[in-house]
Amino acid sequence: xxxxxxxxxxxxxxxxxxxxxxxxxxxxxxxxxxxxxxxxxxxxxxxxxxxxxxxxxxxxxxxxxxxxxxxxxxxxxxxxxxxxxxxxxxxxxxxxxxxxxxxxxxxxxxxxxxxxxxxxxxxxxxxxxxxxxxxxxxxxxxxxxxxxxxxxxxxxxxxxxxxxxxxxxxxxxxxxxxxxxxxxxxxxxxxxxxxxxxxxxxxxxxxxxxxxxxxxxxxxxxxxxxxxxxxxxxxxxxxxxxxxxxxxxxxxxxxxxxxxxxxxxxxxxxxxxxxxxxxxxxxxxxxxxxxxxxxxxxxxxxxxxxxxxxxxxxxxxxxxxxxxxxxxxxxxxxxxxxxxxxxxxxxxxxxxxxxxxxxxxxxxxxxxxxxxxxxxxxxxxxxxxxxxxxxxxxxxxxxxxxxxxxxxxxxxxxxxxxxxxxxxxxxxxxxxxxxxxxxxxxxxx
Amino acid sequence: xxxxxxxxxxxxxxxxxxxxxxxxxxxxxxxxxxxxxxxxxxxxxxxxxxxxxxxxxxxxxxxxxxxxxxxxxxxxxxxxxxxxxxxxxxxxxxxxxxxxxxxxxxxxxxxxxxxxxxxxxxxxxxxxxxxxxxxxxxxxxxxxxxxxxxxxxxxxxxxxxxxxxxxxxxxxxxxxxxxxxxxxxxxxxxxxxxxxxxxxxxxxxxxxxxxxxxxxxxxxxxxxxxxxxxxxxxxxxxxxxxxxxxxxxxxxxxxxxxxxxxxxxxxxxxxxxxxxxxxxxxxxxxxxxxxxxxxxxxxxxxxxxx
Numbered sequence: 001x002x003x004x005x006x007x008x009x010x011x012x013x014x015x016x017x018x019x020x021x022x023x024x025x026x027x028x029x030x031x032x033x034x035x036x037x038x039x040x041x042x043x044x045x046x047x048x049x050x051x052x053x054x055x056x057x058x059x060x061x062x063x064x065x066x067x068x069x070x071x072x073x074x075x076x077x078x079x080x081x082x083x084x085x086x087x088x089x090x091x092x093x094x095x096x097x098x099x100x101x102x103x104x105x106x107x108x109x110x111x112x113x114x115x116x117x118x119x120x121x122x123x124x125x126x127x128x129x130x131x132x133x134x135x136x137x138x139x140x141x142x143x144x145x146x147x148x149x150x151x152x153x154x155x156x157x158x159x160x161x162x163x164x165x166x167x168x169x170x171x172x173x174x175x176x177x178x179x180x181x182x183x184x185x186x187x188x189x190x191x192x193x194x195x196x197x198x199x200x201x202x203x204x205x206x207x208x209x210x211x212x213x214x215x216x217x218x219x220x221x222x223x224x225x226x227x228x229x230x231x232x233x234x235x236x237x238x239x240x241x242x243x244x245x246x247x248x249x250x251x252x253x254x255x256x257x258x259x260x261x262x263x264x265x266x267x268x269x270x271x272x273x274x275x276x277x278x279x280x281x282x283x284x285x286x287x288x289x290x291x292x293x294x295x296x297x298x299x300x301x302x303x304x305x306x307x308x309x310x311x312x313x314x315x316x317x318x319x320x321x322x323x324x325x326x327x328x329x330x331x332x333x334x335x336x337x338x339x340x341x342x343x344x345x346x347x348x349x350x351x352x353x354x355x356x357x358x359x360x361x362x363x364x365x366x367x368x369x370x371x372x373x374x375x376x377x378x379x380x381x382x383x384x385x386x387x388x389x390x391x392x393x394x395x396x397x398x399x400x401x402x403x404x405x406x407x408x409x410x411x412x413x414x415x416x417x418x419x420x421x422x423x424x425x426x427x428x429x430x431x432x433x434x435x436x437x438x439x440x441x442x443x444x445x
Numbered sequence: 446x447x448x449x450x451x452x453x454x455x456x457x458x459x460x461x462x463x464x465x466x467x468x469x470x471x472x473x474x475x476x477x478x479x480x481x482x483x484x485x486x487x488x489x490x491x492x493x494x495x496x497x498x499x500x501x502x503x504x505x506x507x508x509x510x511x512x513x514x515x516x517x518x519x520x521x522x523x524x525x526x527x528x529x530x531x532x533x534x535x536x537x538x539x540x541x542x543x544x545x546x547x548x549x550x551x552x553x554x555x556x557x558x559x560x561x562x563x564x565x566x567x568x569x570x571x572x573x574x575x576x577x578x579x580x581x582x583x584x585x586x587x588x589x590x591x592x593x594x595x596x597x598x599x600x601x602x603x604x605x606x607x608x609x610x611x612x613x614x615x616x617x618x619x620x621x622x623x624x625x626x627x628x629x630x631x632x633x634x635x636x637x638x639x640x641x642x643x644x645x646x647x648x649x650x651x652x653x654x655x656x657x658x659x660x661x662x663x664x665x666x667x668x669x670x671x672x673x674x675x676x677x678x679x680x681x682x683x684x685x686x687x688x689x690x691x692x693x694x695x696x697x698x699x700x701x702x703x704x705x706x707x708x709x710x711x712x713x714x715x716x717x718x719x720x721x722x723x724x725x726x727x728x729x730x731x732x733x734x735x736x737x738x739x740x741x742x743x744x745x746x747x748x749x750x751x
Binding site for chain 1: 501502503504522586587588589597606608609610611695697698699700711714715716717
């Protein structure tokens, strides 16, 4: 079925005909839906031989954290003799392309790990099993989990996931570049005023062609973990309200933040326009940008590039300190049998025990999902502690919004890009986009 | 095949032979027909059915009649993608044909390392477009790209870079698309050039025709068949531009490079609207069909036999 998906991995043979690609994908999905009737309630016997339950688990941890995931799964399988987890790891884009048709066919994995922001898209279509039974079981110690990450798994009053990982974003700053610009390399900016002054000082156009050779900040506007929304939040604005019910892109606070930072980007060139997330990382990694707000997954890459960087909470805006929280959640297939769902919960419980979380944090570089691990347990990896610290001020981007992709890719991002490219102003474009977002939010109620 | 002489053949024998011939023909055709049926005709009819439904893959399709097509007519995103697609095709097709012909003429001459030259032009065809697009993305990166660096040296500084600039992004993906495919069309032209009888050139030379006149009056007219083939193939391919756009710009900035196939992908795989995506696919099928019919009619009058 993968062959049908026009993924970037597909070989571009001469002229891949569009209708064939799409058609095959649709047909594959459809024909599988056709057999869903016979296939969905799979005989439990095949996978419960000798009282042992096997559950399939899909996720996209192909990065440096892969060994940590594999290690914990192996440990779980060895720790008891009732449940076996068989895991399949593929890159995130492949994971989602595979997940859609396989769930559509009434199959798919028993357990999956997916970005919490994606949960409502699936939960609203009834393909995920509510996890409230997990949360109500005191033995699972769910009250010890990072609360914003738990809240992000909610959809219309029910929880559809349990945090598998959690992190905040922090400000990375290049100490060497701070020193060269006459800034104290050990004091990161703490307020917006300091942040903006530093960004301007660190932006250098040495050959005077109007295009800086060095940027103060790498700020991505598309295909990225949310960076601009942190700035909107800092001013008391946002894209959508925390409860996912109200569009806030047209809010005066959001527009004010956009004007302020948009002016710095457009006129003072503190960051290039049009960066994708990977471009922004590359810019910091090649010492072309002195600051970036991003997650713990970049620590290894930046260290390997020989960059002496510091980590701090993103500078606080007028509305107080805030950063982005992001999480991958465990979710259980609605078609999975009760026995298997129970087994999946056993695994999730194991994953979120103190011991497992310590191992996870040290192995993956992500902070633990639990709030009751002492910093002393984690001293081996100082980054882990740093990324866990601002958990209390973390907001989830577009949490509890069903049409995540549509709000983000179709409405918000183009409006932001138009403003940054001078094709309109925030006062004109943001309220327009906001009204369209509101329409979508209203229709999901 | 008739010889023009009516011969009274025994009917039954002819019938048997014919039937046997027909059966053999069907047998030979069968593998292709099965593949065509299973992988093209069947999916296309399924897609046609889905285009009249509301379908998100996760739940059964519900019949909505012409709703998707009606939405199509008023959809800003569809109009934008249609314009982008036509722009892409209208630029990329003639440029590809001209460059392919130019390369073929050049590489048809005898010179040292000709094989290397031909390989160099053809190589991008066999390399995956996604890989190629990633490489070009690096070359064109305004901050760390080699090409941007060289262009900067001669004073051509793109402020936010080719791929990120709303007006330059489309030319960038067109350049990559053209560069990728001309090798294939060049090979078709090379074959055409080699099938033109030498004596025609000799005769032209004897008559004192200049190189330009020889090209204008011998080469170009006799390549009419290849030009037809290349133009039609190229138009069909460019109307379906997808891969390098997906990798280089993902349709951005703000949908400036979103072609119809990109839109189909976005509607289907990221917004879960497979019914609507199928309707756009069928609109594209019809567009290509109509354009191909016109092209075919135009070129058929100019077909040559020699």
